[in-house]
Amino acid sequence: xxxxxxxxxxxxxxxxxxxxxxxxxxxxxxxxxxxxxxxxxxxxxxxxxxxxxxxxxxxxxxxxxxxxxxxxxxxxxxxxxxxxxxxxxxxxxxxxxxxxxxxxxxxxxxxxxxxxxxxxxxxxxxxxxxxxxxxxxxxxxxxxxxxxxxxxxxxxxxxxxxxxxxxxxxxxxxxxxxxxxxxxxxxxxxxxxxxxxxxxxxxxxxxxxxxxxxxxxxxxxxxxxxxxxxxxxxxxxxxxxxxxxxxxxxxxxxxxxxxxxxxxxxxxxxxxxxxxxxxxxxxxxxxxx
Numbered sequence: 225x226x227x228x229x230x231x232x233x234x235x236x237x238x239x240x241x242x243x244x245x246x247x248x249x250x251x252x253x254x255x256x257x258x259x260x261x262x263x264x265x266x267x268x269x270x271x272x273x274x275x276x277x278x279x280x281x282x283x284x285x286x287x288x289x290x291x292x293x294x295x296x297x298x299x300x301x302x303x304x305x306x307x308x309x310x311x312x313x314x315x316x317x318x319x320x321x322x323x324x325x326x327x328x329x330x331x332x333x334x335x336x337x338x339x340x341x342x343x344x345x346x347x348x349x350x351x352x353x354x355x356x357x358x359x360x361x362x363x364x365x366x367x368x369x370x371x372x373x374x375x376x377x378x379x380x381x382x383x384x385x386x387x388x389x390x391x392x393x394x395x396x397x398x399x400x401x402x403x404x405x406x407x408x409x410x411x412x413x414x415x416x417x418x419x420x421x422x423x424x425x426x427x428x429x430x431x432x433x434x435x436x437x438x439x440x441x442x443x444x445x446x447x448x449x450x451x452x453x454x455x456x457x458x459x460x461x462x463x464x465x466x467x468x469x470x471x472x473x474x475x476x477x478x479x480x481x482x483x484x485x486x487x488x489x490x491x492x493x494x495x496x497x498x499x500x501x502x503x504x505x506x507x508x509x510x511x512x513x
Contacts, residue, residue: 302332369399
């Protein structure tokens with residue numbers, strides 16, 4: 225219905241109760257549809273896990289079982305070694321497998337774990353367990369730890385603390401096989417020869433150890449490549465600068481960006497449908513009356 229009020233045209237939508245009920249029902253359906261679409265379009269942030277030892281063990285075992293490897297079982301002595309090593313890193317403010325003259329295996333021995341094989345992965349400044357596993361998978365030496373067929377047990381510590389003036393979460397992941405066990409690899413050797421914690425590494429792998437430490441640090445200023453070069457012997461490590469940059473993952477920021485973009489797209493999509501259905505169609509119908 226079109227009314228003339230004080231020289232102005234006013235569109236008044238007058239419909240019988242039955243038609244009004246249909247419009248209300250259509251609104252509800254449209255709203256439910258937008259919610260359903262939003263659930264399926266939301267990025268992985270919807271199910272990213274927090275950083276806890278339990279979640280990281282579960283994610284690690286998923287990677288192993290996907291490659292046909294036996295899942296690792298938690299060992300309290302390795303957990304203690306991981307916690308002690310993490311506390312030492314925060315106290316020394318040094319993110320490294322070796323602190324002073326102490327190799328990581330010394331914390332394992334101090335915890336009372338007698339091993340035939342042992343390994344360690346480190347990560348810092350991540351917000352999700354998936355981000356840590358992704359970074360380790362992108363880092364060749366850490367991936368070999370994740371997928372080593374020789375390990376049987378695992379211990380993980382996730383410590384909240386301050387590192388170089390910033391609040392952060394430090395993760396220490398320790399792998400082991402007990403000395404009393406008869407350790408037989410269940411898959412082809414991943415490339416390392418383990419012997420009582422001594423790694424027979426190639427020269428390129430030896431020079432890339434600093435790179436490996438750096439690659440597990442999620443927050444790094446990529447705008448300063450010279451600083452990165454000072455920490456990594458790129459000429460000898462086998463990594464090019466472009467390859468190293470691929471390892472600098474910040475899954476928390478990327479997931480948040482994806483979430484915001486998706487949310488904005490959904491809001492725009494809903495508004496366009498609303499404007500089209502409840503304004504343009506109504507106005508056209510009123511004009512035709």
